[in-house]
Amino acid sequence: MGIEGLAPPQKLSLDRAAAASLRDAILSGALAQGARLTETRLAAQFNMSRGTVRAALQRLVAEGLVTQRPYSGWDVAALSIQDTWELSTLRASLEALAARLGAERIDAEGRRSVERAFDELRIAAEGGSADELVAADMGLHRTLVALSGNRRLGEHYDLIANQVRLYITSSTIVVKNMSTVVERHRDLIEPILNGDAVGAEVAAKAHSMRSGAEIVAFLREQDRPSKNGVTAQEVRTPL
Amino acid sequence: MGIEGLAPPQKLSLDRAAAASLRDAILSGALAQGARLTETRLAAQFNMSRGTVRAALQRLVAEGLVTQRPYSGWDVAALSIQDTWELSTLRASLEALAARLGAERIDAEGRRSVERAFDELRIAAEGGSADELVAADMGLHRTLVALSGNRRLGEHYDLIANQVRLYITSSTIVVKNMSTVVERHRDLIEPILNGDAVGAEVAAKAHSMRSGAEIVAFLREQDRPSKNGVTAQEVRTPL
DNA sequence: CTTTTGTTCATTGTCGACAATCATTCCGGT
């Protein structure tokens, strides 16, 4: 047994670090959807070789945050309304699966982790910023997915959740009613905590579908002409 | 509108070509699970630079067919029984979703494509080889997924289906009863062709879960000690 | 003999330079 509470100083390889930096920039909205990414410029900004940023970009392609057009360039992924529908549908399906599995195998420690995440959400809903609320929301969902005990499910969920974040942060969706958020998540976690597998599955699907439908409705309402990333604004804030 | 069934002569970039070659070798079983892959040797065999094979390997990592151990090496993915369970569960969920969506929006052309794929399966079941049967089976399922109209669902499904292929081909699972295969798939496609969404979802989940359970049972029966890729046999046939 | 430490070697990580490709621009012809 190692020394308690002493994590190894994880040294990321350069390309991983670069990928992390780019990922943050994209998910925070600093890099707009559809923005062009050139290897040379990134290499200069990051003080590293082009091959290294190339590796980083390929990682992000695998995550669905960047698209590669051969011999032409790399773009920050631009999501159409069709894409948001696809992502919402997929997310609902995966969360429903996770909820069912989680309810089947939840134990004392699992309950604690869920309740802890739920408390964080409550706190954020009362006095936190919008960003904190979004973070707590995603944190709770991630906790539920982890509860399923299915590592691959978690991986695929992360991929999708990250892409969902793409348009959540970019469009700064405001939550109408803070207390509603808490209520909804209480309904979501209750059957899981009770070990009610089918109830959890139903609740999770309803929860995800509703939030997905709301996002799609919000984007439709905006009626922005960026059906396919036509806007392609440049970088909002420099790296 | 282009000429029917005439795809442009896609010249893959070198790293894509290398990735394709490696993918084939892995999925065909020529490269055993857990086999070590060294950049230098592959570069020599493929007559290309190390950086290029590196890019190819990274693609395969994203597909879940290869694992990367930093500063240490690349391995062909080795799946434990836990992994097969995870993959089966995920696949079942995605196929159920696809079946429901497909049943909701099927049209005349969709019906034709499904029936065509089903015919191929029937033919393969009667007079084809085992490989052909597996290919037709996967083809039918892929057709159903495409029917959902959800591109991302297709992408995630492909990732999982490829990993499933990893242990299907490696363990050469033999089908006991050819006619059973056809029967089962008839039950699967019938509600979809009828536009029965909930029936399709139920049938698809049942179909996938059963096949997954059978595979897990088969692997358990084999009781091979490769719980975590400990076997790590070398390359069976040279590239 | 076991455990720890030092060393060597194979392999990955990173880099800068050159080649292939694509998008644009410019020019001549009509």
Next chain:
DNA sequence: ACCGGAATGATTGTCGACAATGAACAAAAG
């Protein structure tokens, strides 16, 4: 003015060399 095609510039694709790292082995201490 309009259109086609060649030149041009920018960007990605590919390569070989050097540095950093980890794993296996050997040596020394207990």
